[in-house]
Each structure stands twice: as C-alpha cells, then as structure tokens.
Amino acid sequence: MSDTTGKTITCLAAVAWEPGKPVTLETVEVAPPKAHEVRIHILHTGICHTDAYTLSGQDSEGKFPCILGHEGGGIVESVGEGVTDVKPGDHVIPLYTAECRECVYCKSGKSNLCIKVRATQGQGVMPDGTPRFKCKGQDVYHFMGTSTFSQYTVVADVSVVAVNPQAPLDKVCLLGCGITTAWGAVTKLPGVEGSTVGVFGCGCIGLGVLNGARFKKASRIIAIDTNPKKKEWAEKFGATEFVNPTDLPEGKRIQDHLVEITDGGLDFTFDCTGNVNVMRAALEASHRGWGVSTVIGVAAAGKEISTRPFQLVTGRTWRGTAFGGIKGRTELPGLVEDYLAGKMKVDEYVTHRRELRDLAAGFDDMHDGECIRCVVDMTKV
Ligand SMILES: NC(=O)C1=CN([C@@H]2O[C@H](COP(=O)(O)OP(=O)(O)OC[C@H]3O[C@@H](n4cnc5c(N)ncnc54)[C@H](OP(=O)(O)O)[C@@H]3O)[C@@H](O)[C@H]2O)C=CC1
Numbered sequence: 001m002s003d004t005t006g007k008t009i010t011c012l013a014a015v016a017w018e019p020g021k022p023v024t025l026e027t028v029e030v031a032p033p034k035a036h037e038v039r040i041h042i043l044h045t046g047i048c049h050t051d052a053y054t055l056s057g058q059d060s061e062g063k064f065p066c067i068l069g070h071e072g073g074g075i076v077e078s079v080g081e082g083v084t085d086v087k088p089g090d091h092v093i094p095l096y097t098a099e100c101r102e103c104v105y106c107k108s109g110k111s112n113l114c115i116k117v118r119a120t121q122g123q124g125v126m127p128d129g130t131p132r133f134k135c136k137g138q139d140v141y142h143f144m145g146t147s148t149f150s151q152y153t154v155v156a157d158v159s160v161v162a163v164n165p166q167a168p169l170d171k172v173c174l175l176g177c178g179i180t181t182a183w184g185a186v187t188k189l190p191g192v193e194g195s196t197v198g199v200f201g202c203g204c205i206g207l208g209v210l211n212g213a214r215f216k217k218a219s220r221i222i223a224i225d226t227n228p229k230k231k232e233w234a235e236k237f238g239a240t241e242f243v244n245p246t247d248l249p250e251g252k253r254i255q256d257h258l259v260e261i262t263d264g265g266l267d268f269t270f271d272c273t274g275n276v277n278v279m280r281a282a283l284e285a286s287h288r289g290w291g292v293s294t295v296i297g298v299a300a301a302g303k304e305i306s307t308r309p310f311q312l313v314t315g316r317t318w319r320g321t322a323f324g325g326i327k328g329r330t331e332l333p334g335l336v337e338d339y340l341a342g343k344m345k346v347d348e349y350v351t352h353r354r355e356l357r358d359l360a361a362g363f364d365d366m367h368d369g370e371c372i373r374c375v376v377d378m379t380k381v
C-alpha cells in the first residue's frame with residue numbers, strides 16, 4: 001500500500017478549458033478510486049488525432065473543461081474496493097474501449113464495443129456519475145474513460161489492463177490506441193493473405209494497417225497519401241506501391257485510377273484519414289462483387305458519408321472499426337508480447353518526444369506533416 005492510498009493526490013495535468021484553445025499545465029486534485037475503480041500514475045502518453053479532434057470542438061461528445069489523452073502507460077497507485085484484476089505496482093495501459101466480460105456485447109463474441117461504462121464515459125464522468133478531477137475548485141471532466149494527460153488518473157476497473165512489466169511504457173503506451181486500432185482492423189479480417197489492400201492516409205493509423213497487411217501476407221499493398229513525404233514511411237511499413245492523388249491528371253479520381261491499375265479494384269481498402277470524401281473513394285476503389293472497405297478515421301460532428309447504392313448492390317461491403325475490434329483486457333497483453341517478440345513495430349512510430357510542460361506543443365507537432373506519434377514524458381516538468 002502506498003502512503004497516498006485513500007487520499008486525494010495533487011499533481012500536474014494538461015487541462016483543456018475550452019474548445020479551440022491550447023491545453024494548459026495546471027495543478028489538479030485527483031480523488032481516490034471508489035469501488036471498482038483504479039488510480040494510475042501515468043508515466044507516458046501519446047497524443048492521438050482524436051485528442052486534437054475533441055480539443056478542436058468538432059466532437060459531439062466533447063465536454064469542457066476536461067483532461068484529454070487516451071494513449072497512456074503507467075503504474076497502478078491504488079485500487080478501490082472490489083478490484084481484482086490489477087493491483088498496486090502493476091504496469092498498465094488504460095482502455096478507452098472497456099471490456100466487462102458480462103454485457104451483451106462482451107458475451108456476443110461478435111464485437112468489442114462493451115457497453116458497461118460507455119454512457120458515463122461519453123458524459124465525461126465515472127460510472128457513478130461524478131468526476132475524480134478538480135482544478136481551481138472546479139470539477140474537470142474525464143475523456144474517453146482514460147484522461148492520460150494527467151500525472152494521475154482514475155479509470156473503471158473494466159477500462160484497464162496489466163501488461164508485461166518488461167515492456168517499455170514510453171513505447172507501448174501507443175498500444176492504447178493508434179497502433180492497436182490499425183493492427184486489429186486488418187489482422188482480424190479474414191481473407192487478407194494473398195489479397196490486394198489499399199490504405200488511404202499514412203499517419204500512425206495507415207502505417208499500422210500497412211504493417212498488419214504485410215504481416216498477414218497480402219500480395220499487393222497500395223498506400224495512398226496526398227503528402228509525398230509519406231512514400232518512404234509507407235514503404236518502410238509494408239507498402240508495395242505508393243500513389244499520390246494530387247499527381248493524377250486533372251479530373252482523374254483516385255478510385256477510378258485504383259480500379260484501373262488493379263484490374264477491377266482492391267480486395268480490401270481502409271480509410272485512415274477521417275475525411276468523408278476519402279471514405280467514399282476507398283469504398284469505390286474496392287472490388288466489384290467482393291471488396292470490403294473499412295472506415296477507421298473519425299469524421300467531424302455533422303459529416304456524413306455517401307455513395308451510389310449501386311456500389312453496395314454490386315457487392316461491396318462498407319464497414320468500420322473502433323479500437324481495431326480488439327478486446328483490451330483479453331487481447332492487449334498478447335499484443336505487448338508480440339511487440340516484445342519483434343512481430344509488430346512500435347518504436348518506429350515515435351518521431352517526437354515532449355515533456356509534460358510542453359504537451360501543448362505536441363499538438364502542434366501533429367500538424368507539421370512529419371509527426372507520426374509524439375510521446376510525452378509525464379514525469380518531466
Ligand atoms: N476508429 C478508431 O478506433 C480510431 C480512429 N482514429 C482516427 O484515424 C484517423 C487517422 O489518424 P492518424 O493516422 O493519427 O492521422 P494523421 O493525420 O497522422 O494521418 C492521416 C494521413 O492522411 C493524409 N491525408 C489527408 N488527406 C488525404 C487525402 N485526401 N487522401 C489521402 N491521404 C490524405 C494526411 O496527410 P497530411 O499529413 O498532409 O495531412 C496524413 O498523412 C483520425 O481521424 C483519427 O481520429 C484514430 C485512432 C483510433
């Protein structure tokens with residue numbers, strides 16, 4: 001038992017006060033975990049585009065003030081009554097997609113979209129309806145059930161998993177979202193071996209899909225990105241070809257070009273941009289009769305996708321995935337082992353590092369076109 005058990009901890013966090021404004025470093029109070037809750041000392045966190053998306057005000061679930069962050073790694077500081085799966089000292093990754101093993105989704109065997117804490121998570125509070133964070137006397141909302149931009153955070157016990165303590169948390173924190181999402185999105189799909197794959201957008205998510213497609217032995221892997229600097233990245237992660245839509249002749253649509261060069265379309269396509277026009281292109285670039293197109297990107301509130309229904313009538317399937325279909329408590333420790341065994345890349349995604357006091361600058365890094373992932377050392381201020 002640590003000497004902070006049962007007490008409020010005062011620490012530093014990057015607080016998002018209002019949409020469209022940079023996060024600021026603040027002293028926050030973190031209440032002890034209640035029953036079935038876990039308080040975690042966060043050591044490292046990645047910054048994902050979804051954090052930027054919510055900070056921008058485009059997320060219909062965005063609540064302010066809040067503490068963002070959902071790609072964290074840390075050590076359990078204390079646990080509330082009834083917590084059985086993790087204990088103080090465990091190295092853990094918080095899970096924005098919970099896994100209770102009791103709800104209809106968990107029991108279905110068909111989906112990772114556990115419902116147990118999803119409603120309160122979307123409202124920015126713990127399952128009892130209250131937050132554990134305070135700043136300047138004011139309640140501060142949680143985000144995605146994780147809030148890893150705080151040196152200490154409280155999560156539901158169904159929203160955390162212990163991993164091999166040998167794994168470096170400054171790297172495997174990224175398995176809390178981007179890499180796992182991408183990896184699961186492609187490796188869980190049946191039929192990828194020997195097939196053709198198109199990946200739209202080569203950020204962290206797209207690179208992860210490329211890497212998973214190569215792991216699954218896809219025969220032809222085409223990366224599509226408007227940023228020419230992504231060619232080298234894409235090839236390093238598994239692309240056999242790279243297409244820049246801005247290089248096509250005036251008026252030529254990317255989906256038409258891809259259908260031409262693949263003799264009818266790709267077996268599997270993935271949107272990794274969050275742009276609804278790209279989602280359409282990805283669907284229409286998939287093969288007539290059997291193509292499967294997966295939406296991974298998160299589009300802004302109010303955006304909708306469209307295509308001619310004929311695209312579906314003629315046998316294409318449009319689907320999507322959250323957290324790559326991965327059940328966090330059951331499957332994430334295995335992914336950490338896969339990383340340790342050299343089966344999946346993780347270190348290679350880390351292009352930028354920041355200390356907590358500069359976390360806001362990590363958001364700027366994401367917009368410079370050179371950043372795949374920025375990892376923040378939460379212990380350094
Ligand atoms: N479903 C889920 O569970 C998850 C979804 N996401 C979402 O996935 C999306 C991708 O995330 P991430 O990889 O981090 O994002 P990035 O912004 O790093 O990567 C997107 C890439 O797509 C490129 N791009 C932009 N426009 C186009 C276009 N028209 N055609 C082709 N390429 C284009 C960008 O180029 P440039 O650099 O020039 O802009 C960039 O290289 C985000 O929307 C994120 O919110 C993330 C995690 C989990």
Ligand SMILES: N[C@@H](CCC(=O)N[C@@H](CSC=O)C(=O)NCC(=O)O)C(=O)O
Binds near residue numbers: 051097113323
């Ligand atoms: N809150 C948004 C939706 C955001 C979203 O789609 N989140 C993804 C994960 S993105 C990670 O970086 C997700 O898992 N969604 C499933 C879920 O249950 O949230 C909105 O309201 O549009």
Ligand SMILES: [Zn+2]
Binds near residue numbers: 049051070177178
């Ligand atoms: Zn994310």
Ligand SMILES: [Zn+2]
Binds near residue numbers: 100
């Ligand atoms: Zn569940």
